[in-house]
Amino acid sequence: MEKIWFLETELLACEGIVTLANRYADKAEECNDPIRKGELKNIAKVCKRMPEYPPKSFHEGLQSVLLYEFAVYME
Numbered sequence: 479m480e481k482i483w484f485l486e487t488e489l490l491a492c493e494g495i496v497t498l499a500n501r502y503a504d505k506a507e508e509c510n511d512p513i514r515k516g517e518l519k520n521i522a523k524v525c526k527r528m529p530e531y532p533p534k535s536f537h538e539g540l541q542s543v544l545l546y547e548f549a550v551y552m553e
Contacts, residue, residue, distance in 0.1 A: 492529075495549050499525045502545070 503525035506518040524541045533539035 491549070495545060496530055498549060499529055499545050 503522040506522035506525065509515055509518045520537075521541070524538050525545075527534075528538050528542045529545060533542055
């Protein structure tokens with residue numbers, strides 16, 4: 479029974495990290511600054527894709543690690 483509870487909490491934690499990534503993507507898309515708009519649009523694109531899927535680029539990998547770090551600190 480303990481293994482089942484552990485796995486259920488792990489799934490819940492993973493869903494939380496995906497939610498966090500989607501929130502960051504939404505915030506990045508809200509920017510009205512024309513200079514940063516391109517950078518934040520790229521960040522939003524990356525955050526919407528990962529951490530649900532494996533990274534396709536070094537940038538996606540770094541963003542994924544950063545979000546996991548944020549989640550650990552929030553714990």
